[in-house]
Amino acid sequence: MPKARLLLLDTIGCVLSGRSSPQVHAFESLQGRIDPGSFNFPHGPGLSTSAAASLAAMASAWDEGCEGLPYAHGRPALALVGALLAIGVARGLSIGRVIESLVAGYEVGARAGGWLRIAPDMHVDGNWPAMGVAAGVGHLLELSPALRWNAMAMVACQLPASLYLPIRTGDDARNTYPAHAAALGVQAALASAAGISAPEQAIADYARNRAYPDGRPAPAHDRWFILESYFKPHAGVRHAHYGLEAALSVRNQLRAQTSSISRARLRIYPEATIYAGNRNPQAPITAQFSLSLGVAAGLRFGAMDPDLFRDERLHDLELRRLEQLVDIEAVPEWGQDRKRAAHLQVETSEGAVFEQSVDTLAGNPERPLAPEQVVEKFVRYSASSMNRKSAEQFCSAVLHASEETSIARVWRDSMT
Numbered sequence: 525m526p527k528a529r530l531l532l533l534d535t536i537g538c539v540l541s542g543r544s545s546p547q548v549h550a551f552e553s554l555q556g557r558i559d560p561g562s563f564n565f566p567h568g569p570g571l572s573t574s575a576a577a578s579l580a581a582m583a584s585a586w587d588e589g590c591e592g593l594p595y596a597h598g599r600p601a602l603a604l605v606g607a608l609l610a611i612g613v614a615r616g617l618s619i620g621r622v623i624e625s626l627v628a629g630y631e632v633g634a635r636a637g638g639w640l641r642i643a644p645d646m647h648v649d650g651n652w653p654a655m656g657v658a659a660g661v662g663h664l665l666e667l668s669p670a671l672r673w674n675a676m677a678m679v680a681c682q683l684p685a686s687l688y689l690p691i692r693t694g695d696d697a698r699n700t701y702p703a704h705a706a707a708l709g710v711q712a713a714l715a716s717a718a719g720i721s722a723p724e725q726a727i728a729d730y731a732r733n734r735a736y737p738d739g740r741p742a743p744a745h746d747r748w749f750i751l752e753s754y755f756k757p758h759a760g761v762r763h764a765h766y767g768l769e770a771a772l773s774v775r776n777q778l779r780a781q782t783s784s785i786s787r788a789r790l791r792i793y794p795e796a797t798i799y800a801g802n803r804n805p806q807a808p809i810t811a812q813f814s815l816s817l818g819v820a821a822g823l824r825f826g827a828m829d830p831d832l833f834r835d836e837r838l839h840d841l842e843l844r845r846l847e848q849l850v851d852i853e854a855v856p857e858w859g860q861d862r863k864r865a866a867h868l869q870v871e872t873s874e875g876a877v878f879e880q881s882v883d884t885l886a887g888n889p890e891r892p893l894a895p896e897q898v899v900e901k902f903v904r905y906s907a908s909s910m911n912r913k914s915a916e917q918f919c920s921a922v923l924h925a926s927e928e929t930s931i932a933r934v935w936r937d938s939m940t
Contacts, residue, residue, distance in 0.1 A: 537902035542583030580606020596637025620927025629660020634749035650686030650701030657709020694807030764818030766866035771822025
């Protein structure tokens with residue numbers, strides 16, 4: 525499935541981007557000391573498969589550049605890809621097998637996200653994605669359907685309640701949630717393979733007593749959620765991209781000259797203000813969930829890339845001035861029927877007014893990124909780990925290698 529290969533490539537690019545942050549780099553070094561093994565990220569220490577899976581899941585979320593699925597209100601691939609990559613490389617499995625397992629785990633995670641809706645003020649990354657990991661790893665290890673279900677039931681017995689709180693406070697703890705989900709899913713699959721049992725009704729019991737369903741009917745069995753996933757051309761939460769895209773258009777009209785801007789007004793669907801309403805964000809994670817910073821970044825830099833969330837750019841004086849100018853208004857009717865739209869109006873001190881509306885984003889299923897765009901994003905995101913030639917070689921192999929090709933060879937060739 526071409527979409528699955530692109531998803532694998534895009535997520536690994538986000539992993540390599542996240543590794544460049546000082547915190548993830550330090551975490552990787554510590555993992556290499558206490559949980560060493562034969563898996564290596566480029567120029568990194570040897571890690572065990574479980575350590576590599578946890579690290580990859582954490583790193584993939586670090587810059588918020590990864591995929592998403594509106595139906596699940598989350599990212600089914602976030603915790604899954606690192607686990608499949610680490611185990612696939614360790615066992616010398618084929619890239620076709622890894623792709624099949626990615627699809628299997630993604631579909632389970634997507635349905636779990638739609639069914640096991642989390643409570644208000646909680647965060648999904650540490651919750652139901654672990655079920656997708658258990659299903660995907662179970663498929664990769666060729667467990668029977670009964671054992672895969674047992675692994676998912678085992679996960680349901682211990683799904684954690686992960687808080688949204690760190691995003692508001694600017695703490696990085698939220699990025700450990702997908703690492704926890706990866707570790708839990710891998711552990712459950714291995715435990716099931718070892719003969720450890722779980723209650724068959726555990727998932728239904730969790731749904732009845734812990735989930736907050738929204739009343740949607742169960743999806744058709746032949747609905748492929750991986751085809752409904754979106755890719756991000758920008759880092760940061762998707763909600764911020766509507767204002768960002770509008771700002772990019774205004775920036776072009778201003779020929780990138782922002783000093784005369786005196787006011788900006790963003791009208792947007794209400795859900796965006798709930799999840800991305802952070803003002804004057806001082807920490808990278810609050811900046812990633814900030815509508816006002818997304819508008820300011822579009823106007824100031826013409827981009828919202830991972831380097832925006834490193835100190836020098838994040839505290840740029842003109843960026844900060846613009847962020848303070850942005851007024852935000854939620855438009856209730858734009859939130860009906862899951863509609864998403866934004867309208868940006870920018871005024872200058874000379875009295876000029878620029879306006880732009882956005883109601884769809886590149887990367888959505890109706891506006892998919894071309895493979896060349898996904899490759900270029902990977903090259904940019906992986907620059908701290910791979911040179912351009914190695915990155916392009918890796919992209920070509922992931923997208924075009926035969927299904928029988930060893931993923932271990934593809935991975936190790938990229939590091940030479």
